[in-house]
Amino acid sequence: MAIREEPCRHPSLETQGVSASIVRVAAAVVYRSDGDVLLAQRPAAKPYAGYWEFPGGKLENNETPREALVRELAEELNIVVRRAAPWLVQEFQYPHAHVELHFFRVFAWEGVLDGRDGQVFAWQTPGEFTVAPLLPANSRILAALALPPxxxxxxxxxxxxxxxxxxxxxxxxxxxxxxxxxxxxxxxxxxxxxxxxxxxxxxxxxxxxxxxxxxxxxxxxxxxxxxxxxxxxxxxxxxxxxxxxxxxxxxxxxxxxxxxxxxxxxxxxxxxxxxxxxxxxxxxxxxxxxxxxxxxxxxxxxxxxxxxxxxxxxxxxxxxxxxxxxxxxx
CATH class of the missing domain: 3.20.20.70 (Aldolase class I)
Structure with missing residues (x-):
């Protein structure tokens, strides 16, 4: 049975009372058949240029995290999501923004990766990441990725x-x-x-x-x-x-x-x-x-x-x- 998601107008598990100015983001842990996951390097024009992150993007008005995930991966990576499971939400205060990241694990997708914003990609093994630096909001995600199923x-x-x-x-x-x-x-x-x-x-x-x-x-x-x-x-x-x-x-x-x-x-x-x-x-x-x-x-x-x-x-x-x-x- 499909799990219904509401548009992101309501507080999530621990954000009651958080200002409406919080930036909500859908983020994807995209898996390859060998179990490696995809990281993208932020381009020069963006804050934290050169840092590595999980791909994704901001939610638009009245958009659910899942809808944003599907749209962003199509627009930025040229891939179509076939199976994505909700996973974790992380909140982080950067100097330039207060973000709430809704992470999904993407287990099935189609297409040929194409960084529409000029991103560099790297496939990494959970627990054995070699790229650096990573965005600080991802520290809990890295630990969670190493947990067995x-x-x-x-x-x-x-x-x-x-x-x-x-x-x-x-x-x-x-x-x-x-x-x-x-x-x-x-x-x-x-x-x-x-x-x-x-x-x-x-x-x-x-x-x-x-x-x-x-x-x-x-x-x-x-x-x-x-x-x-x-x-x-x-x-x-x-x-x-x-x-x-x-x-x-x-x-x-x-x-x-x-x-x-x-x-x-x-x-x-x-x-x-x-x-x-x-x-x-x-x-x-x-x-x-x-x-x-x-x-x-x-x-x-x-x-x-x-x-x-x-x-x-x-x-x-x-x-x-x-x-x-x-x-x-x-």
């Missing part, structure tokens, strides 16, 4: 430790790069012993483990970061520095708080019914899309999903999907 959540207490580690090895062999270690019922000594084995296994594959626990324990166990339950998010006044921090969210207010604390990403769900939370009312994809619209941080869809739901999740504004059963070949 699938976040696996452990279930060793159900499957047994050895059985689970066999399955996690298989998942890592198949490309899983991000895992939440969530074994709340275990004694800390058992959890810690298991964590050391899982972290070592993940590191051999260049993957990262986040601990559902404290930042102190995460650092002690060699984890890449910490995953907060919603209650921890609600009580937090700041985020730990130097590690990844993610949080489970259930409401739009949770997402706002995660963004204000500058967390690296969030989970939102349950999207569909799940046997682990039979009393929870599922959001459904339309409500999920409404809740994440305009978000400042990447959001993974959670609850009752499997790998085949990834495209649907992305088209409804998710960065990716979090899987508990589906990540381990269930």
């Amino acid at each position: 699938v976040y696996g959540i452990t279930r060793a207490s159900e499957l047994g430790e050895e059985n689970f580690l066999t399955r996690s090895q298989r998942a890592l062999d198949c490309g899983l790069k991000l895992i939440q270690l969530r074994e709340k019922e275990w004694p800390l000594s058992r959890r810690d012993s298991f964590a050391l084995r899982l972290v070592a296994q993940a590191r051999r594959h260049g993957a990262h483990v986040l601990l559902n626990g404290t930042a102190t324990d995460a650092l002690r166990l060699g984890c890449a970061g910490v995953h907060w339950p919603a209650a921890t998010l609600a009580a937090a006044q700041s985020r730990p520095e130097g590690i990844w921090v993610a949080a489970s969210c259930h409401t739009r207010e949770d997402l706002l708080r995660a963004a204000r604390l500058a967390l690296d990403f969030a989970l939102l769900g349950p999207v569909v019914a799940t046997p682990t939370h039979p009393d929870a009312t599922p959001l459904g994809w339309d409500r999920f899309a409404t809740m994440v619209a305009g978000t400042r941080l990447p959001v993974f869809a959670l609850g009752g999903l499997n790998a085949s739901d990834l495209t649907t999740a992305i088209d409804h504004g998710a960065h990716g999907i979090a899987l508990r059963r589906g990540a381990w070949n269930d």
Whole structure:
């Protein structure tokens, strides 16, 4: 089902009270078939000439971000958008303008790239950009681009430790790069012993483990970061520095708080019914899309999903999907 967008007359997720003079921009992360993304160098006649940016342009009156995206890429790059998914909104105060950038990920397009404004282009690998300098408004986008699309959540207490580690090895062999270690019922000594084995296994594959626990324990166990339950998010006044921090969210207010604390990403769900939370009312994809619209941080869809739901999740504004059963070949 298509997601309806309103013209950009209304405030987005965190811009209530922002002056109408804010410049709203549609920006595109254009993907090539090998996973590289397109950057354009700003021409000499524009502010920040020589800086690299994601292509796009300003919204016209009564134009939605998606409409502006399609128009700008046709006018500036000579390409036709076939599939674009809403992603993140970033706000930045430049000396010459206060901008709000609505980022889309463009996964399918047609045409031959042609810089109508004389731009120079470069295809770059997420996490390994070589061009510089980049516009300062893009720093959060670069970090978000390096996030994998699938976040696996452990279930060793159900499957047994050895059985689970066999399955996690298989998942890592198949490309899983991000895992939440969530074994709340275990004694800390058992959890810690298991964590050391899982972290070592993940590191051999260049993957990262986040601990559902404290930042102190995460650092002690060699984890890449910490995953907060919603209650921890609600009580937090700041985020730990130097590690990844993610949080489970259930409401739009949770997402706002995660963004204000500058967390690296969030989970939102349950999207569909799940046997682990039979009393929870599922959001459904339309409500999920409404809740994440305009978000400042990447959001993974959670609850009752499997790998085949990834495209649907992305088209409804998710960065990716979090899987508990589906990540381990269930």
